[in-house]
Amino acid sequence: MDETLFFLHLPRTAGTTLNAILHDNFPPEAVLSVYTREDYQRCRMLDAAELEHIRLIEGHLQPESFEPPSLYGRPLRMFTLLREPLDRLVSEYVFQKSWPENHLYAYLNENGISFREYLTSDVPLLKFRGKNFVSHCLAGVFAQDRDMGEVLALAKKHLEECFCVVGIQERFDESLLLLAGEIGLQKLCYERRNMLRPGATSGVSAEDRALAASLNSADLELYAFARGLFERRVEAAGPAFAARLREFRFLNEKYQKICAALDDRLAGEAAAGPILKPKA
Template sequence: MTAKPFFFLHLPRTAGTTLNAILRDSFGREEILSVYSEQEYREFREIEAARLDGIRLIQGHLFLEEYDPPRIYSRDVSVFTFLREPVSRLVSEYLFLKSWPENHMYSYLNENKVSFREYLASVEPRLVFRGKNFMTRFYTGLHFDVNVFPAEALEVAKHNLEHVFGFVGIQERFDESLLLLGDFLGLKSLCYEKRNVLAAEKREAVSDDDIALARELNAADVELYAFARTLFENRIASLGRLFALKVREFELINTKYQKMCSAISTELVGEQNGPIILPK
């Protein structure tokens, strides 16, 4: 019987670009179905069953067709995902979408001068679901009134994280999550460079009132994240001191790896720019 493909249920702004670079080192190009760009969304809106033969990993900002058991493209899948503190995730998502010209929201957000508060509270169709308990919706596929606390959907999301998904990581605990995910997926290589990180100078000021509003409008997501974090911390605690040493060893190795990558990148930039000629 063919093994179920893995599905990266990619919540935006949770270090997914970095993770996908790691995944490419362990899965062959022909084994990955990646659905991120508008062209890919159109091309893979529907897929013939035969086209999925040989696919071991599906990845993208996609909702599942069914959540319990998880299915997409009419196939059972083994799901993994990463969560991030919901308010910081929303701030990061808003700033990223405003600063990256290739994304489909860039023109709309900038031409209409959409503020972070408007991004959260707007009822405009393109924004209405983005700033209001999106994580709870993403992990259940349920539609609910954004003006009401989604108690039922929240309980379904908790159930899915604890009992249905194969692996749940925490972006703020990325290295620990990565080591656990490596065992789950059988990854060959775990060292990484950080990708798609917002530069500090691009981070616009978000007021305390905006943060308070984000927490209010995303109360279910805040509770869901706390639940997921507790599950994760309990798992780490159960692994004991040996796992903590393994994490520390990996952090040391990966720090050296990142320094090496940075040095190579600097050298390549220097070669592209040509030799530096000092004035006489």
């Protein structure tokens, strides 16, 4: 059986931008997106016939197994993006309080949940959110009594052995070119999507960021490990990769200027809000 591509989309890592690129490269009937409660319910009922035409699965979901990677009994070829953990956490909190379609929007706003409470809460909805969430996701382990050193070691093992590409949000263009070479993407020009407006995260204090750092030491170490994997991959690609990167950035800058000009013409149709180019 051929491997199905699987984008393990960690929240607030430029995944919506990457999804838009992926959708430019795959027909709609070949993509299974799993994000909403309705998506999860529908996907529980899928049978082999419905899955036969799916080439790409994307979403905030886990594989059934990391070793070997599989979902719905199908072998997976997985890729993901990571982001600096404190920036990711702050962005996640502000985004979830700002976007009404998010499943935590009502809870966070109706209960006046502060960023500090978001980090430290043990209520079921939040207990993993502010404490090494990415390490738990990539280890495939959500158990509070599990030794965090073991969780981190397992997450590192999975990143190194189970993913065809481990990208870095802060180096999105390089990550995209590595992924394109790995899975054969052809249409790469993009606009950034689902971004917070400048200044949207300024309300988080230095003290709260320090608390976030103390509660997310595993994620910080995992991110440094992922950057090491990424940098070795880029270095191994050599001068030809650097030349492709320069060419792509030149073309994409022109593409983004055209998009920005069109956006300015349509600006009156969109309500001003904290999120730029939100996902549909």
